[in-house]
Amino acid sequence: MTTQPKKVLVSIVTIGDELLIGQTIDTNSAWMAQQLNAMGIWVHRRIAIGDVREAIIDALEKEGAVSDIILITGGLGPTADDITKPVLCEYFGGTLVRDEVTYNMVMEFFESRNLPRLQRNVDQSLVPDVATVLHNIRGTAPGMWFEKDGKIYVSMPGVPHEMKGIMQDHVMPRLQTFFDTPAVVHQTLLTSGMGESFIAERLTDFEANLPSGIKLAYLPSYGLLKLRLTAFGQDGQSTAAALSVYFQQLKDLLPDISVYDEDVSLAEVLGRLLTAKHKTMGTAESCTGGYIAHSITQIPGSSAWYKGSVVSYANEIKTNLLGVKQTTLQANGAVSEAVVREMAMGALQQLKTDYIIAVSGIMGPDGGTPEKPVGTVWIAAGSAEKLVTVKFQLRFGRMNNIQMTATYAMNELRKLIV
Amino acid sequence: MTTQPKKVLVSIVTIGDELLIGQTIDTNSAWMAQQLNAMGIWVHRRIAIGDVREAIIDALEKEGAVSDIILITGGLGPTADDITKPVLCEYFGGTLVRDEVTYNMVMEFFESRNLPRLQRNVDQSLVPDVATVLHNIRGTAPGMWFEKDGKIYVSMPGVPHEMKGIMQDHVMPRLQTFFDTPAVVHQTLLTSGMGESFIAERLTDFEANLPSGIKLAYLPSYGLLKLRLTAFGQDGQSTAAALSVYFQQLKDLLPDISVYDEDVSLAEVLGRLLTAKHKTMGTAESCTGGYIAHSITQIPGSSAWYKGSVVSYANEIKTNLLGVKQTTLQANGAVSEAVVREMAMGALQQLKTDYIIAVSGIMGPDGGTPEKPVGTVWIAAGSAEKLVTVKFQLRFGRMNNIQMTATYAMNELRKLIV
Numbered sequence: 001m002t003t004q005p006k007k008v009l010v011s012i013v014t015i016g017d018e019l020l021i022g023q024t025i026d027t028n029s030a031w032m033a034q035q036l037n038a039m040g041i042w043v044h045r046r047i048a049i050g051d052v053r054e055a056i057i058d059a060l061e062k063e064g065a066v067s068d069i070i071l072i073t074g075g076l077g078p079t080a081d082d083i084t085k086p087v088l089c090e091y092f093g094g095t096l097v098r099d100e101v102t103y104n105m106v107m108e109f110f111e112s113r114n115l116p117r118l119q120r121n122v123d124q125s126l127v128p129d130v131a132t133v134l135h136n137i138r139g140t141a142p143g144m145w146f147e148k149d150g151k152i153y154v155s156m157p158g159v160p161h162e163m164k165g166i167m168q169d170h171v172m173p174r175l176q177t178f179f180d181t182p183a184v185v186h187q188t189l190l191t192s193g194m195g196e197s198f199i200a201e202r203l204t205d206f207e208a209n210l211p212s213g214i215k216l217a218y219l220p221s222y223g224l225l226k227l228r229l230t231a232f233g234q235d236g237q238s239t240a241a242a243l244s245v246y247f248q249q250l251k252d253l254l255p256d257i258s259v260y261d262e263d264v265s266l267a268e269v270l271g272r273l274l275t276a277k278h279k280t281m282g283t284a285e286s287c288t289g290g291y292i293a294h295s296i297t298q299i300p301g302s303s304a305w306y307k308g309s310v311v312s313y314a315n316e317i318k319t320n321l322l323g324v325k326q327t328t329l330q331a332n333g334a335v336s337e338a339v340v341r342e343m344a345m346g347a348l349q350q351l352k353t354d355y356i357i358a359v360s361g362i363m364g365p366d367g368g369t370p371e372k373p374v375g376t377v378w379i380a381a382g383s384a385e386k387l388v389t390v391k392f393q394l395r396f397g398r399m400n401n402i403q404m405t406a407t408y409a410m411n412e413l414r415k416l417i418v
Numbered sequence: 419m420t421t422q423p424k425k426v427l428v429s430i431v432t433i434g435d436e437l438l439i440g441q442t443i444d445t446n447s448a449w450m451a452q453q454l455n456a457m458g459i460w461v462h463r464r465i466a467i468g469d470v471r472e473a474i475i476d477a478l479e480k481e482g483a484v485s486d487i488i489l490i491t492g493g494l495g496p497t498a499d500d501i502t503k504p505v506l507c508e509y510f511g512g513t514l515v516r517d518e519v520t521y522n523m524v525m526e527f528f529e530s531r532n533l534p535r536l537q538r539n540v541d542q543s544l545v546p547d548v549a550t551v552l553h554n555i556r557g558t559a560p561g562m563w564f565e566k567d568g569k570i571y572v573s574m575p576g577v578p579h580e581m582k583g584i585m586q587d588h589v590m591p592r593l594q595t596f597f598d599t600p601a602v603v604h605q606t607l608l609t610s611g612m613g614e615s616f617i618a619e620r621l622t623d624f625e626a627n628l629p630s631g632i633k634l635a636y637l638p639s640y641g642l643l644k645l646r647l648t649a650f651g652q653d654g655q656s657t658a659a660a661l662s663v664y665f666q667q668l669k670d671l672l673p674d675i676s677v678y679d680e681d682v683s684l685a686e687v688l689g690r691l692l693t694a695k696h697k698t699m700g701t702a703e704s705c706t707g708g709y710i711a712h713s714i715t716q717i718p719g720s721s722a723w724y725k726g727s728v729v730s731y732a733n734e735i736k737t738n739l740l741g742v743k744q745t746t747l748q749a750n751g752a753v754s755e756a757v758v759r760e761m762a763m764g765a766l767q768q769l770k771t772d773y774i775i776a777v778s779g780i781m782g783p784d785g786g787t788p789e790k791p792v793g794t795v796w797i798a799a800g801s802a803e804k805l806v807t808v809k810f811q812l813r814f815g816r817m818n819n820i821q822m823t824a825t826y827a828m829n830e831l832r833k834l835i836v
Contacts, residue, residue: 022451033440288716290708297707
């Protein structure tokens with residue numbers, strides 16, 4: 001791509017046996033990649049290795065050969081399986097010495113909690129003398145910054161909030177002063193209701209005419225498809241301006257399936273719509289079992305527009321708390337249009353909200369019948385004045401069926417509000 | 419380690435720009451690692467690279483040099499950013515030919531859905547003639563199995579349920595016949611209430627006396643600490659027997675903090691306890707906003723012991739649906755012992771369950787006061803006969819505070835039931 005300056009490349013190296021046996025899902029790398037991208041630093045590779053000396057040294061050598069920055073997380077805890085620090089000390093040719101600031105922080109950490117301090121805790125304040133110490137105010141293991149042959153290596157603890165703190169407090173500001181990074185701008189269009197290949201067909205000419213510095217990616221996300229345009233350039237403002245022209249073309253080509261022109265969750269989209277209209281909503285959840293409520297309430301400030309949910313997992317909760325009639329349940333079964341309609345109406349009364357979502361379905365793996373196989377879902381969304389009901393037939397595993405039901409239900413309400 | 423046979427090593431290679439910019443969290447690798455471990459196959463490294471020809475070829479060469487099996491996911495979709503298949507075809511020296519079975523499956527997929535079929539969909543049935551095709555009954559992109567210089571390379575789509583299906587239907591059975599794998603046995607003890615370094619101190623002698631074929635790992639998981647013992651051996655039965663001796667020693671050393679001797683979620687532990695006693699439970703959630711209900715209802719069959727939740731995010735839901743008194747709210751505030759007690763009692767009546775959990779707190783980032791800073795949480799757990807209340811002061815980000823509140827609340831109920 002001729003229009004972009006030399007990219008600054010980073011490798012993310014994650015250390016820990018727990019990642020190799022699948023006991024931990026790596027969420028750190030995604031967060032780091034997002035932050036670095038916003039700074040115009042490009043993740044070249046991500047690798048995960050075990051708590052093994054040879055594997056760590058091999059990774060330092062290989063990644064140092066291809067990337068400008070090597071960010072290392074994990075393996076710095078106080079227990080015996082954490083060997084990263086001695087290996088780093090060996091690799092960069094240093095000696096472990098006590099860092100006084102960290103030593104005082106560790107002492108204070110244990111004193112303030114009235115906990116005895118152990119030698120292994122005190123040892124957390126030992127750092128290679130060839131490293132710049134990046135102090136960790138959220139835990140006892142400090143970050144360490146090394147430089148070798150013009151490359152930068154940073155080691156951080158793997159605990160997510162400690163890693164994030166050290167990145168924000170130390171690593172990102174230091175990297176910014178070290179590199180003259182290109183501008184990278186992303187813009188994402190959320191769509192719903194059309195498959196990847198059909199969208200691609202509609203965008204054939206659009207994609208063919210994109211300049212070399214702008215790239216389109218298709219990112220399926222259960223129930224939604226995200227279309228992300230990325231532009232590289234000399235400075236943020238002109239790059240963003242160039243991108244916005246193509247983003248507008250993209251939107252104009254997909255008016256029927258566009259959901260939102262920002263990469264936020266559907267719950268966040270609903271929140272913005274409701275806030276603008278000074279309205280509130282609630283939920284009545286059977287098969288999603290609280291997942292819609294959770295998707296909404298993990299957003300800070302959602303209490304301004306979301307009041308609550310009746311999770312009516314058992315049928316008696318549907319009748320007792322939501323006023324669904326016994327006769328309706330008996331005549332139609334819990335997974336039916338009539339029941340989600342009564343759930344919605346009952347919840348509107350109980351929760352006293354302007355809008356409501358009600359869902360009932362069979363998420364699997366068991367519980368299906370020939371007439372209502374696993375994946376059958378009824379959704380009601382709307383208000384006392386206008387309530388829409390819709391049926392979906394899903395075909396995934398239990399957790400994905402729950403996620404897709406939440407997405408579809410929130411999208412139905414969104415369509416009705418806009 | 420002298421007691422174990424030669425390990426079969428696997429590298430997991432994930433292809434896709436979305437992983438490098440952090441828009442997608444990689445859950446596939448963890449699942450694959452778990453499955454492979456259970457078969458005695460060891461994940462040597464996991465790497466994530468972009469949709470770039472050179473990066474893919476470099477990864478195939480480097481991983482092929484160190485591992486016996488290279489499992490590749492992603493980059494097989496019908497859109498233009500997916501380049502994996504042509505690169506594989508080039509690397510393994512093949513020609514793209516139509517696979518008739520896949521062709522018929524693709525045709526049938528579009529016909530049965532009444533969708534027009536596009537050339538790019540039909541092209542999904544093109545495969546390198548040097549590959550064994552692994553048919554994908556859940557989507558249109560088939561898996562491909564290559565062999566080169568005694569190493570096995572498998573390419574699969576990145577959509578989780580398609581990848582899992584191809585692994586289970588084809589890859590794992592084929593690997594089993596190819597390799598004489600060692601037995602690997604894990605056993606995990608869940609603990610709560612003591613920090614990693616204090617447990618390590620208590621286990622100093624135990625760790626020092628472990629034989630070389632048995633390994634202990636500390637896996638912190640918000641609110642819990644998992645202690646995992648792993649043993650390698652010639653056959654599963656004798657390896658498991660050897661492991662169980664040390665696992666019993668481990669349990670005997672930590673009676674005060676042991677939660678459960680299996681690697682399952684706390685919700686699953688509660689479910690097993692309640693099922694054995696033929697009892698039911700419900701929840702009344704303010705600050706966790708449905709997360710406890712969701713943690714429980716993602717377990718298949720949880721409807722046998724879990725009835726539902728009142729997510730009382732707004733105070734008026736606490737009064738209207740749970741019978742919390744206005745005077746109690748005014749005198750104590752929503753985050754108080756008196757309010758969680760009334761929420762619990764109200765929910766027991768409304769939901770008609772044997773046991774209840776009620777929580778109210780300030781999860782952040784805003785909403786704290788000098789007397790009740792962000793992270794203040796009150797929990798009530800128990801039954802109409804015996805209700806325990808406890809206060810926690812958390813110090814993480816919003817999502818982690820929600821998760822820890824759920825863990826602590828479920829653990830309080832567990833302690834009361836056992």
